[in-house]
Amino acid sequence: MEIFEPLNHAFIQRAIIAGSFIAILCSTLGVFLVLRRLSLIGDGLSHVAFGAVSFGLLLKVYPFYVALPIVMLGALGILKLIDRARVYGDAAIGIVSSMGIATGVIVASKSRGFNVDLFNFLFGNILSISKTEVFTSLLFSAILIGFIVFFYNELLSITFDEETARASGIKIARINAILFIMTGLTVVLAMRMVGIMLVSALLIIPSVTSLQFGLGFKWTLILSSFTGVLSVVAGIFISFHADLPSGATIVLLNFFFFAGGYAYKILKIKS
């Protein structure tokens, strides 16, 4: 069938495989972040990634390798600002985020010739993903999903009620550091797919969509992953057939899923 014709192309196969793994990662991690009112951490860290990518392009080093440690440091920086400096979470994200974007703008303004590459990172293009990038995405996604499964009870308990979690012997600071580092890694992985500008959408929207259905925690995670993967796969097909930018198509699809979920909730309340 013509609709499945894109599957004959190797670059589409690569995009679907890598995209699905990253979607599962973003949408499960996103549920924890949204419920802890840290939704905008993805947005903040993507701005740090912007600064890091600019540096990478300036130094002619593959931006992924530069962004990885810098974004993780940014994630830990936000955590320290919240814990030690007693800065409110949203303000801490704002501080680190604006530092990242300011650095990126300064570096870009002093550079010559790499603004086109920077544009690619800003808006992403999952269809141009290489074999090495597929492998890296799969490896990191598998490790991070493994972390979420391994620390599932701790993450759930802290997200639900930090005080009681502490009285269960959970090392809150350690688990929070793991969560923030995982978020940083996820942002770097996802920016290649949907771009720096839209990465937070993949962390937030599938989670918020799944929250509309009034399910228990495990089913919320499963539904969030499902809508994330569906948006990536359907987004790739639509962008191929309609010649649309893939990242933006994926994000818009996520918005439509959210609208559907919200409509379901309203109908359920009225019935």
Next chain:
Amino acid sequence: MRVDVVSSENLSFQYNHSEVLSDITFRISEGDYVAIAGPNGSGKTTLIKVVLGFYRPSKGGIFLFGERPHLFKDWQKIGYLPQKSSTLNPHFPVTVWEVVSMGLLSRKKGGDISRADENEAIEKALEYMDIKDLKKRLLGELSGGQQQRVLIARAIVGEPELLILDEPTTALDPDTRDRFFNVLSEMNSKKTTVIIVTHDVGTIGKYASKLFYLDKKMVFYGSFEAFCVSREMADYFGEYSQHVICHRHDTAKPSFTL
């Protein structure tokens, strides 16, 4: 000889240079049922948080099962219900079963509970709090009183050796409150040490064996019988109020079997 479950020596705690707890020395032994009472801002919740190691004392020492709380590792011995359950996110996507299951986390981490035992313990805790029929419901769909019963079930599900409850009966109706106190008495009779923070000295007098009256410093710590003839308490409550509290304490405990 009974083992000390919680003890302190000249414990003081400061917050923002202001003394919240001052020079407190006490021992709570295995099997005790202690009610901590005192006016608003008297340091009751702070004392609980120092006991659990959330805050470190400014002076003196505190011991939980003989260890400094920040070094304590046997968390499966502790069941805890914090005060601020009203701050829970009402839209949190979690079922009653999932919430109660969280009370077994420290035992699950230690790997000393099978899935079958976990299910049995959860069923039992739900039955104790009379919420078995709610187990598949979302927490956010329940009334405030039902939510509190779920959180109490989470605190007792691991059959802890020490149960610490910070104002647990605030949202409960009288029947549920009586049932809850009877469950606590039943657990206490099986050697669970109970520490309960409450404003309702009259009601708790029917159940607790000791009263700890706190007003930044320890005003009174001893049995209810001693409390009823205490001069300090007469000064604090007034002769008439003390008489009412002690009168209620004299009433027989209702029989209850689980």
